[in-house]
Amino acid sequence: MKLLLSACLFCLTAISYAQSEKLFNDTSLLQPIEITAEKATERNPFAKTNLTRADLKQNNIGQDLPFILNNTPSVVVNSDAGNGAGYTGIRIRGTDATRINVTLNGIPYNDAESLGTFFVDMPDIASSASSIQVQRGVGTSANGAGSFGGSINVSTNELVRKQNIEVNSTIGSYGLLKNTLLFNSGIFNKNFTIDARMSNIKSDGYIDRATARLTSYFVSASFVNTKNSIHLNVFTGKEKTYQAYYGTIEDSLKNNRTYNSAGTERASSPYENQVDDYTQTHYQLFYTHKFNKYLNGNVAIFLTKGKGFYEQYKAEQKFSKYGLPNYGSIKKSDMINQLWLYNDFYGTIFSLNYDKKNTQLIVGGGYNRYEGRHFGKIIFATVQAAVPLNYEWYNTPARKYDFSAYVKWTQSFGKYFQTFLDAQLRNVDYNINGFRKNPNLQVGTTNLFFNPKLGVTFSKNNLKLYASFGHATKEPNRDDFEAGIAKRPAPEKLNDIETGIEYKTKNINIGANFYYMQYKNQLVLVGNVNDVGAYTRTNINDSYRTGIEFFGNTKLNKIFSVSGNVTLSKNKVKKFTEIIDNYDNGTLVTNFYDEADISFSPNVISSFVVNINPVKNTSLIFTSKYVSKQYLDNTSNNNRKLNEFFTQDARIGYTLQGTKNSEVHFYFQANNIFSKLYEPNGYTSSYISGGEFITENYYFPMAPANIVFGVNIKM
Secondary structure: OHHHHHHHHHHHHHHHHHHHOOOOOOOOOOOOOOOHHHOOOOOOOOEEEEEEHHHHHHHOOOOOHHHHOOOOOOEEEEEOOOOOOOOEEEEEOOEOHHHEEEEEOOEEOOOOOOOOOOHHHOOOHHHOOOEEEEEEOOOOOOOOOOOOOEEEEEEOOOOOOOOEEEEEEEEEOOOEEEEEEEEEOOOEOOOEEEEEEEEEEEEOOOOOOOOEEEEEEEEEEEEEOOOEEEEEEEEEEEEEEEOOOOOEEHHHOOOOOOOOOOOOOOOOOOOOOOEEEEEEEEEEEEEEEEOOOOEEEEEEEEEEEEEEEEEEEEEEEEHHHHOOOOEOOEOEEEEEEEEEEEEEEEEEEEEEEEEEOOEEEEEEEEEEEEEEEEEEEEEEEOOHHHOOOOEEEEEEEEEEEEEEEEEEEEEEEOOOEEEEEEEEEEEEEEEEEOOOOOOOOEEEEEEEEEEEEEEEEEEEOOEEEEEEEEEEEEOOOHHHHOOOHHHOOOOEEEEEEEEEEEEEOOOEEEEEEEEEEEEEOEEEEEEEEOOOOOEEEEEEOEEEEEEEEEEEEEEOOOOEEEEEEEEEEEEEEEEEEEEEEEOOOOEEEEEEEEEEEOOOOOOEEEEEEEEEOOOOOEEEEEEEEEEOOEEOOOOOOOOOEEOOEEEEEEEEEEEEEOOOOOEEEEEEEEEOOOOOOOOOOEEEEEEEEOOEEEEEEEEOOOOOOEEEEEEEEEO
16 A cells, blocks of 8 residues: 555656656657667568557466467467466477567576576566567577577667556455556656656465465666757566466366475475565666767666575474584484575666668667576574574585677668678676585686678568578576586577568558477477486587477458468477486496477467457457477377367456546456466476386366456556
C-alpha cells in the first residue's frame, strides 16, 4: 500500500509540473534514442520477427517474457512453476537460452558466466518495452555472447510524446496477481520526457510450493533536441521464488503431477524458505549526437548490480564436506546453507552511423567487465556448536573481460538489390578462482573470435528475396570448465546459411525461410558426471540443424484476421558417444550413435492465431500451439523423451472508450482450455547400479485449464 501511495504521489507531482511547463509543446526529435546497430532492418537478409508495443501489451497477462514470445516462429517455452510466473525458459530452433543473445537497448543481458538469461530478474519488463525484435539464426553482430540460435533485442527507449497514466491489474488461477502502474509525462518544456513504472506480481504456482513474489520499478528520463539526446534508465527487479527446478520424477506424473522435492530433506515438513532470493539493478546512460543529416554517433555506459542467494535445507551433511572437523564423535548434522552471488557487470557500447543515398555504414562495438563473487554460508545446523558463526565454506571469485568491435556495410545497387557485409572481432578473457565443489581448480582462458556475415536482398514491389551466410563462435560457460584441466572445453563454432522469401501488402504478409546450421565443437551432455558430481558437457565434432519456417498473417475483412507459423526441421548430432557410469565397479560404459536427434529439438513447431472483431470494441482471440516430441538427451531413445503436445487458449476483450485518449479495457483469457497434460521441459539420468541399467526421467509439468481476468485503465 505504501508503494502504491508513493507511486500515485509521484505521478500527480509529475503531471502538475508537466502541465505548468506546457506539456505538449512540439519539437524536432531524434527517434528513437538507442544503439540501433543491434537490430536488423527491413531489408537485411535475416529471419526475424518484430513485436510492437501493441503486440506486447496484448500478450502481457502476468507471465514471464518467454511466454509473451511463445507465438513467434520456432519458439518453445517452459516454466518451472508450471504457469509461466517465476523461472521460465525459451528455446529458438531447439537452441537453449545460453546460446540466445539477449540485449536491453543494445546492452548485453546474458549472465556473463552461465551465459543464460534469467528473465525472472527483470519482472514485467514487457510493460516498459516499446518493441522487441527476435532474430533467428546467427543474425547481425550484437554486443555480448554470440548468437547460436537466435537473439532477442528489447527496446525501452522510444519516446512517448503524449502524457498518459495506465493502471493494469490481472488476477488468475494459482494465486496469480499482477498490478502495474505506468506513467508517461509526454514532452514537456519542449525537450524533456519522464517515464516510470511500478509492478508487483504474485503467484502460488501450479507446482507445489512454487511461489513467486516479484517486484520491479522502471524510471527513465530524456532530454532531446535537434542535435543531441541524453537518456537515463534506472530499473530494478527483485524476485523471491520457492525452488522448483528439481522437476517431477516420471512415476509421479500420473498421480502426483505437482510434486516438488525441494525442501523435503527436512523430516517434519518441507522447509518453508527453500528459496531463490535475488535483486538486480540496471543503470543505463545513453548519449546520441547528430553531426549532420548523414552522420550520427551513439555511446552508452552501463552498470548492472546483482546480489542474492539460494537457501537450502540439507540433511545429514558430513562436516568434512564443508571443511569442518568432526564434533567429537559426531560426523554429520542437518544444515541450512545459502549459496551467495554478488556480481557487478559494467562497461560501454558505441556506434558511429553513416547513411547517405545507397550506402549505410556502421562502426561500433563495446567493452564490458564482469566481477562475480561466489560464496557459501551455513546459517543453521542441528549441531550448531560445530559451526562457527557466519561460517563460509567456499569463496570463489571470477572475472571476465569482453571487448568487441564490428563494421556493418549495407549497399544498394539500382532499385532492387542490396548487399550486407558484417565483420565482428571479439576478445574474451575469463578467470575463475575455484568452484564450490572444487575450490582449488583455477581457470584462465583467453579467446579471440572473428565472426563474419554477408548477404544479399532483392526487393521489388511487394516481394522480397534474401540469402545470407553467418559465422559465429562462442566461449564455454562456467560449468563446462569444472570438468577439470584435462577436459578443458573448446569454443563452439557455427556456420549458418539462411534463404527466404516474403510477400507483403497492406493486408497480407506471408513468407518462408530455409536454414542450415552446421556446428563444430558443439557442447552437449554425454551422460556421465564429472569428479564433482556435475553432468558433463563435451565438445562433439559434427552436428547440424536444418529446416524451413513458414509464417504469415492476413486480414480477411473487418471482422476476421489470422496469423500463424510452422517450422519443419531436422536436428542431428553425428558420431555421438554416450557415456554411462557403472557405479558397481567404477567403470564407464559407452554407446556409439552414428546419427541421433539433438536433445530438446522438435521436428515440428507451429502456432496459429485467429482474431475476430464481431462488434465494435470487442475482440475474440483463439490461439493454438503444437510441438512434436523432443528427446531429453542425444540418443533418440523413446524412453527418454518429452511427448508431443497441442494446446489452445481463448480470450475475449472489450474496450470502453472515454473522453480524449482515455479507455478501459477488460479481458478474460482461458489457457490450455482442454486441460492437456504436457511437459515442455525435463532432464534424464542413466547409470548402472546393483547390476541394473537405471534411467530416471524428470519433467516440468504445465498447468491444466486455468483462467486470467484483467483490467487496463488508460487516462
